[in-house]
Amino acid sequence: MPSVEARGGYYFFSVTFNRSLLVKVTCGSELAVMFVDALVKGKIPCDPEIVDRIRKIYKLFPQIPVPSNFAVEDDVQELTEALGAAKTRLQSCYSFLKAAIKWSAEFGADKNGDPQLHTMLAEYIYSESPEMDMAKVSYHFVRGNxxxxxxxxxxxxxxxxxxxxxxxxxxxxxxxxxxxxxxxxxxxxxxxxxxxxxxxxxxxxxxxxxxxxxxxxxxxxxxxxxxxxxxxxxxxxxxxxxxxxxxxxxxxxxxxxxxxxxxxxxxxxxxxxxxxxxxx
Incomplete structure (x- = not known):
């Protein structure tokens, strides 16, 4: 059984993350990864309740499709900043869900990781990636549900x-x-x-x-x-x-x-x- 201290850490990160509202994506991502670290260190089993908490955290990550209709006269810097922001969002969510998948594979029933988590990651990569990688999208969908x-x-x-x-x-x-x-x-x-x-x-x-x-x-x-x-x-x-x-x-x-x-x-x-x- 996980220790009381470990469970306390897990609930602390869960509540704190939900209240943070992702003021900054990178900070929110770091807190999200810390949440998963608490699950791993506490040896928390993968169950529907925890996966649902992870889903709620996932939904807090911004979903802002990269604009594809920039006109010629648009500021190049604006496009560069938009692409940079998209990459940051993607990498932040990717790091979080990859860590969650690894945890679910270690402490869950599916050796490939929880299918719901794979589906979340596939959807986020497809909708948010400025450079479409269908191989990576497909990799997670085939392990999804x-x-x-x-x-x-x-x-x-x-x-x-x-x-x-x-x-x-x-x-x-x-x-x-x-x-x-x-x-x-x-x-x-x-x-x-x-x-x-x-x-x-x-x-x-x-x-x-x-x-x-x-x-x-x-x-x-x-x-x-x-x-x-x-x-x-x-x-x-x-x-x-x-x-x-x-x-x-x-x-x-x-x-x-x-x-x-x-x-x-x-x-x-x-x-x-x-x-x-x-x-x-």
Whole structure:
């Protein structure tokens, strides 16, 4: 059981933070991280009540989307300050929620951290980041608990991204789910994406990469290893479009088929032996 002193510290930081009203984001962030530190030091178990307190703290962080419609005549300094402020807000909230996720992973039931906390962080990164990082957004959404929100975020991104980024974002999301062995949510996300795209009368991306993802989902449902290997070969150019995709596909092979990764050093050593044998 946590000590009385530890619990006292935890409640002190909880009450103090809520009264601070985040007069300054950085100060509020430091206090928020201290709150999580109190949870860790007190070995406070992760439960719905504490997660709800963290959610209330999270909602106190300012949510001010970075303006994207600055005119040419606008002051450059104003834009610079706006971007700097956005980065500060993002880093402050990110530090707090990352610490909270780490605490929940250590003292909760989910080894990846509480899904609700991952969803909060994914939403904040997407809405507040001046430099969109969909890989990081997706990383937290796939560990979260709001698949529909994830789909909505992806559809929103598709409506404003550069050509060729939409299918990569979709593929990344599906592959991330699959790399964790989560075929059900991967399939559900694809269905939800198509449903939302149709409802908004948008066009779903058509590319070899999307074709690979659709065939991959069908292949994993049937647990067909030869077909899986054939897909990797046929769609290698599409997989190579994103450096991280090859790693994710290797993770999928290991999760679903027990295929061990090849050690590049072993391959190198084997090649050296072959050369040595040929020279003798």
């Amino acid at each position: 709001n698949l529909k929100k994830f789909a909505t975020t992806l559809v929103n991104f598709m409506s404003k991204c550069y050509p060729g980024e939409d299918d990569i974002a979709i593929a990344r999301a599906i592959l991330m789910y699959l790399s964790m062995g989560n075929l059900q949510d991967a399939s559900s996300l694809m269905e939800e994406l198509k449903k939302q795209v149709q409802a908004q009368e948008l066009e779903f991306p058509v590319s070899d990469l999307i074709q690979f993802i659709n065939l991959l989902l069908l292949t994993l449902e049937k647990e067909t290893l030869p077909l899986f290997n054939a897909l990797r070969v046929k769609y290698k150019p599409s997989i190579d479009r994103e450096p991280a995709f090859n790693e994710l596909v290797c993770d999928i092979a290991e999760k679903f088929y027990g295929m061990q990764r090849r050690n590049p050093f072993q391959d190198m050593f084997g090649d050296m032996l072959k050369v040595s044998d040929l020279s003798n």
